[in-house]
Amino acid sequence: MENQKFYYDNKIVKLFIKATIIWGITAVTVGLLIAFQLAYPAYNFGLEFTTFGRMRPLHTNAVIFAFVGNAIFAGVYYSMQKLLKARMFSDVLSKIHFWGWQLIILLAAITFTLGISTSKEYAELEWPIDILITIVWVVFGWNMIGTIVKRRVQHIYAAIWWYLASFLGVAILHVVNSFELPVSLFKSYSIYAGAQDAVVQWWYGHNAVAFFLTTPFLGLMYYYLPKAANRPIYSYKLSIIHFWSLIFLYMWAGPHHLLYQALPDWAQALGVTFSIMLIAPSWGGMINGLLTLRGAWDKVRDSAVLKFFVVAVTAYGMSTFEGPMMSLKNVNQITHFTDWTIAHVHIAGMGWNAGLIFGMLYWMIPRLYKTKLYSEKLANTHFWIATLAILVYAIPLYWAAVTQWLMWREYTPEGFLAYPNFLETLTHILPMYTVRIVGGTLFLIGFLIMMYNLYKTMKSGSVEDNEAAEAPAFVSEGPRNPLKETVHRWMERKIVKFSIWVFIALVIGGAVEIIPMIFIKSNVPTIAAVTPYTPLELEGRDIYVSEGCHTCHSQVVRPFRWETDRYGEYSKIGEFVYDHPYQWGSRRTGPDLARAGYVGGPMYKNAAWHYNHFMNPQKMNEQSIMPNYAWFAKKELNLNLVPKKIRAMQTLRVPYAEGFDEIAVDDLLKQAKGIVADLKSSNIEIEPTKQMVAMIAYLHKLGGDIAPSVVEVGESSTETIEDIKLLTGEEDLNAAREIFTQTCVVCHGADGKGIATFPDLTDDEWISGDSPLNVYQSISNGKITKGMVPYKDTYSEKQIIQLTSYILLKLNSDEDSK
C-alpha cells in the first residue's frame, strides 16, 4: 500500500498550550483572591467589581473553560492528529475555534466583573455569549468529526470515543440549559422556573463535571498515559464497558445536587441510585490507567510526568468514590451547603484535571519543540509542591465542613439551637480558611515553577508548525465478518453509527428527568398563596441574580428540624414557580434567605437593618465576612426595562394581569415610596429609584407567601375561618369595649380616631379591608410591619369577634363617625 504524505498542524497545539498556561495562572490567582476574601473581607476592596459574588463565577469559569478547556483542546488537537494519522480537517476552523474560545473567555472576564450574570452555576454567561459558545463548539465538533472522516486508520481508538462523547455531551447540555428569554443585550430570564430550572441546571452542572472535566480527560489519559509509560493499555474490554456505562449513567445523576430540597422524591431517588451505579464505571477508568502502569512502576519514581499521572488517576478514583457517597441522602446532609463540596471539587480539579494537564504538558512540550525538558528536577519539585498543596487545601475544608455541620445541628439540653446565630458557626471555621490560603498559594507557586520550566524548554527548541508525516491511505475493510470482528470492533470504524449510539446513550437520562418535571403538573404542586414578584421585587431579584448572592446564600430550607428551627418552615416546590432562574444556591457561607421575608420568622430583618447591613455589614456584625454593597444606595434602577421584563415574564406564563406592563413602573414607584417612608422613620434618606430599595423589597418578599406552621401558645384556632357574624348583644360589645380600652387605645385612641400615624378606625378608609373578616384577620394576625400586633395568641377567637363587632358597629357606625 502506498504511503500518503501529510503534515501535522503543530501550530494550533502550540497556541492552545500557551493559552492553557496563561489562563491557568489567571484562574488560580483569582481562586487565591476569593480564598483571601473568605478569610478577610477587606480583600473585596470595597469595589463592586471585585466582590466575592462576582469573582467566584470568574474563578470557576476560568478554571473550567479557560484553563481546563484550552488544555483539552491542546491535548485533543495533538493526539487526534496522531491517532487518526491526519491533519486537522480545516486550518480555518482550527483558527476560529482557538480565537473564538479566547474571545469567549475575555468576554466572560469582562461581563462577570461588570456584574452581568445569569447565576446558573458554570453557565453564568449571558445569552449573546451563550450563542457564541454554541457556534465555537460546533466549529470544534465539525473540525473533529471532519478529521475522523478523513482519517488514515481503520478504527478509532478509545481516546477518540471519549472526545466524541465529550463533544456531543457538552453540546446537548449547553443548548438545553441555556434556553433563556432575552430582555436586553445583557439580561435574560431562564425559560425554566424553580424546581424545573434546578433540575435542568444540575443535570447540566453535574454533567459539565462529566463531559468537560471527566470524559475529555479519560480520553487524554488513554493517549498520554500509555505513551509516557510506554506500556499497552491494560484491558480493551474494560475500555468498552466503562465507556458505555459511564456516558449512559452520568446523565442521570444530576438530582444528587438537590437532595432534601424542593424536588419530587422520585427525582431525588434517581440522583441517588445512578450516582451509586457510577462507582464501577468511573473506577474502570482509574484501574485501566493504573494497571497500564504494571511493569512500569520503576519509571514512576524518576518521571515527574508519570508521577503527575498517578496522582491524577488516584485523585480521580478518590473523587469518584467520594461523589457517590456524597449522593447518599444521609451523607449529603453533611456535605451539601458546607465546605465538603468545595474540598471535593478541589481534589478533583487540582488532582485529576490539573495533575493530568501538568503531566501532559511536561510530556508534550519537549516532543513538540523537539528538545529536552529544561529541568526534570524542577518538574519534580513542582510535583511535590502541587501534591502538598492539594492536601493543605482540602484537609482544612473537610474539617471545617464537619465542624460547621455539627454546630448547625447542635441543640442545647432544653431543645434549642446551641448556635442560633449563624455567624458563630462561620467565625469558628475561619482559621481553616486561612490554612486553605496556604494551600492555594503553594499550588500557584508550583504553577509558576512549571511556567518557568516550560518557558525555558520552549526557548531551547523550536516547533515545526507543519510537521511532515506519512501513512497508508484509508481503505475500508468493507462489511463486517462476524467470525473475525465483534460488533463493537466493527462500530469503531463506523463513525456515524458510533456517534448515534453515543447520542442515544446521552439523551435518555436527561429526557427521563426533565420532561416529566416540565409537562406533568403533579410534580410541581402549586400553592395558591404564592404570588408573582411585584415589579420592584423583580428588579431586586435581578440584582440579587447578577451580583451572585447565591454564591454564599442559599434559598431553600431542607426538611430538618435544625434547619426549620433556624430558618423557618422548609421549602415547598410550589413556592418557586415564578423563579426564573431558581436561586437555591449550593453553599451556605452566609445564612439561608428562603424565609428572609417572613415577618415574625427567625430570619426577618426590617428595612433599616437591611439598609445598614448593605452599607456596612461589619457595623451590624463585627465578624461578618460579607462584602459591603454601599453602591446599592447610589446606583439607579433601569426603569425603562421594567415593562419589557413584565412582558417577558408574561411570555413565561407568570400570571400578571393583561396590560400590567403599562402600569408596572407606577406600581414599582408606589411600593418603593412605601419602603422609602419606612426607612425615613429610622432617619434614613434614600430616593425610591435606587437599587437598595429594590433589594429590600425583594428580601422582604422571600418566603413570606406561605405561613410557616409555627406552634403557638394560646388558644389560637388552626382552622381557617370562612366568614364571621358580627355580634350585636350588649354583653359582647361591653366586653369588647373593655378589651379595647385596655389594649387598643394605645395606638388607636379611646375614641378609635388613631394616635399619631396609627389609623383612624372611625372613617371609611381601611388599610386591610372593611369586611368583618378583614377586620377580624387584621386583629388576629396583625400587620407587624406597620406596628399592628397579632392578637390571636392574646385573645380568644370569640374575644376577637367581639372586638371586630365593637369596631365596626360602634366606632365605625355612621352616626358616630361623621
Place this chain on the structure above:
Amino acid sequence: MEEKTHNKADQTNLLDDEKLMDHDYDGIQELDNPPPRWIMAIFYITIAFAIIYAAHYFWLGVGENQDAQYARKSLNHDAKYKMANQSTEDLVLLTDAGDLEEGKVIFSEMNCFACHGMSGEGNAIGPNLTDNSWISGCDFQSVFNIVKNGNPTKGMTAFKGQISDTKIQKVSSYVLSLVGTNPANAKDPQGVNCE
C-alpha cells in the same frame, strides 16, 4: 532520550499473563485482559443496590418520603425535649424567690440588659421595665407573649426559638417584679399606665 515515533511496546517487555491484541494506534497497543472480576462485582452490587433502593421507597412503599420523615423526626424532637405545646393556664406569674433569681440570670444571659438596661431602667432602644407603663399590655400573659413572640419591626427579639416557655415564664415574672424599683437613669414611661 528521543524515542521512535512509533514507540511500540517491546513484545519481550510483556508480563507473563499478558496477551497483546492486534491494535495499534500511534504506537499504543491494547491487551486482551478481561476487566478485573472485583470491578464487575462492584458494578453488579451497585445495580442491585439501586433496584432495592427504588423498591424500598417506591414499589414496596416501605421507605418514608421526606415530608413524612420530617414530621416523624420533628415529633421525636418535641418529645425528647418536652417541647409540646404547654397550655396557657400553667404559665402564671411566679413569685417564688428562687424562680425570680433564675429569671434574673436569664435576663442577663439573654442580653435583655442591652436594650432594657442593667436594672430594667430602659435605654435609647428599649422601654423602661420598672415603671408600670406598658406598651404591649401589663398583665403576666402580655409580658410573656411579647418576650416569646417579640415585635420584630420594633426591635424586640422573639425568644421562642432560643429559650423554653418555662424560662420565658421565669424571666417575665422577674421583669414584672422590677415594677416600682425606681432605678437611676430611668427612661420616661411609654405605653399605658396600668395603675
